[in-house]
Amino acid sequence: MKPLYLALAAGLALSGMTALAAPAAAQSVLKIGLQDDPDTLDPVSNWSFVGRHVLQSLCDKIVDIDTEGKIIPMLATSWEWNADSTALTLKLRNDVVFHDGTKMDAAAIKYNLDRELTMKISRRKAEISAVSSVDVVDPLTVKINLKEPSVPLLAALSDRAGMIVSPKAAEALGEKFTDAPVCSGPYKFVERVTQDRIVLAKFDKYYNADQYHFDQLVYRGMPDSNVRLLNLRSGQLDLIERLAATDVEAVKADKALSVAPVVGLGYYGITFDITGEGADLDAGKKAAIREAFSLAIDRAAINNVVFEGQFTAGNQPFPPASPYYDKNFPVPARDLDAAKKKMAEAGVKTVDLELLVPTDAERQQVAQLIQAMVAEIGIKVSIKPTELMTLLDIARQGKFESHLVGWSGRVDPDLNITPMLACGAAGNDAHYCNKELDAILTKARAIGDMNARKVEYSKAIAILLKDLPLVYLYHSQWIFAHNSNITGLKPAPDGIIRLTGVSRKK
Numbered sequence: 001m002k003p004l005y006l007a008l009a010a011g012l013a014l015s016g017m018t019a020l021a022a023p024a025a026a027q028s029v030l031k032i033g034l035q036d037d038p039d040t041l042d043p044v045s046n047w048s049f050v051g052r053h054v055l056q057s058l059c060d061k062i063v064d065i066d067t068e069g070k071i072i073p074m075l076a077t078s079w080e081w082n083a084d085s086t087a088l089t090l091k092l093r094n095d096v097v098f099h100d101g102t103k104m105d106a107a108a109i110k111y112n113l114d115r116e117l118t119m120k121i122s123r124r125k126a127e128i129s130a131v132s133s134v135d136v137v138d139p140l141t142v143k144i145n146l147k148e149p150s151v152p153l154l155a156a157l158s159d160r161a162g163m164i165v166s167p168k169a170a171e172a173l174g175e176k177f178t179d180a181p182v183c184s185g186p187y188k189f190v191e192r193v194t195q196d197r198i199v200l201a202k203f204d205k206y207y208n209a210d211q212y213h214f215d216q217l218v219y220r221g222m223p224d225s226n227v228r229l230l231n232l233r234s235g236q237l238d239l240i241e242r243l244a245a246t247d248v249e250a251v252k253a254d255k256a257l258s259v260a261p262v263v264g265l266g267y268y269g270i271t272f273d274i275t276g277e278g279a280d281l282d283a284g285k286k287a288a289i290r291e292a293f294s295l296a297i298d299r300a301a302i303n304n305v306v307f308e309g310q311f312t313a314g315n316q317p318f319p320p321a322s323p324y325y326d327k328n329f330p331v332p333a334r335d336l337d338a339a340k341k342k343m344a345e346a347g348v349k350t351v352d353l354e355l356l357v358p359t360d361a362e363r364q365q366v367a368q369l370i371q372a373m374v375a376e377i378g379i380k381v382s383i384k385p386t387e388l389m390t391l392l393d394i395a396r397q398g399k400f401e402s403h404l405v406g407w408s409g410r411v412d413p414d415l416n417i418t419p420m421l422a423c424g425a426a427g428n429d430a431h432y433c434n435k436e437l438d439a440i441l442t443k444a445r446a447i448g449d450m451n452a453r454k455v456e457y458s459k460a461i462a463i464l465l466k467d468l469p470l471v472y473l474y475h476s477q478w479i480f481a482h483n484s485n486i487t488g489l490k491p492a493p494d495g496i497i498r499l500t501g502v503s504r505k506k
Contacts, residue, residue: 028215033228033240036388037221040178043163045121059183062162085149092140095207098166099188110134111167126425127156149446155412186212213503223360239482245307260480262491265409269472276398276431290468292342298334312475317416319475324413350378356403358388395429432469
């Protein structure tokens, strides 16, 4: 007899497909389908992955990464650490202006970093918490002083913490900056219609404008991957992110379409609320129940059933191919006997657990498989489909029991742990705090040598696999699909759409 979860897998059905009712756009418009509607368009407060797609074209960063995951210049042309890695000096471009015509200079960099550290709504504080002060050396030189050595800081500046907004606009708009964001990227903000579209227009004064070939970008959020693909096929979209793994072969066979995959840096997992007000009294308080939950999951089956084997099963913050993955803790096989023993150790026979899950079809399928798997040891999961931005808001408030959300990953290993699991971090949905873990992470941030850092991250992983505030499940590929007349797309491992050199064949 097949296990219940395998029988369920055979019957999983994807949701229906509907196309956008919109007229064909001009050739100079690139229409992009995102998995969700972004939360904010302010780099200081944005927390959604899809928001990063929009912000990448809207807001230039201090540094960026290339297709190999290496840090490369952007607003900063060069950088230098002092001898003990407690100060980072940046040299800036001299030809950058914000969309409101004001100059991007060292004072603007200082303003932005100070804003991230002090603004009430900032989600960047944990990412740059090592910064003690920022000095304007001259108009094109910035010195960032640190409280302690922090190697990951430069990597943090390749994401939202390094996105520089116009100080003039930020001062005028305050927390409403998201309604009319002003940055210095290749595209400027035009309009946003919530749950419908975000429109950007080319910024002609951008220093590298000749590398951007579309006059306008239109982003639309569509949680169902089938809907995104249908709109791509019909011409209502030109480019989509997160093509379903089950659709890859069909798209490859379609001459009108192209596929562009890249191995990601992040993970997907189940986060448990440990001390928040909504925490489940059993699963949130007893690590043995979370361990039972993990042991009852067949990660390989999830990968094969939902993703046709194209993803990678995981149990750590880093994928198995990462140099920071600890091979002493391999991905566990499903072990129902061991899981039942853990339930007995916790002193319970059954547990009722609510699981918040974004509304896209793939994560709903993953949740349904998990629901069937853990039911065999007495954990009764009720799945609550929740729009992503609503889910994130509930999670930040601690008013949940568990949720299934991913982290897109960063090039520095610290940034796959600290923003989510350090005591008091803005993204710590689990409301988890382990002082020993924090001390290990602090030590690791001060080490430049990879082998020495790996020793510390192994200690961190041992703690996380014992406490299990987050049960890691799998590591995805970022799979893009686009009309075959779109050329020049070069995906980077952070999964963010970069449009430099992307054009449409005539």
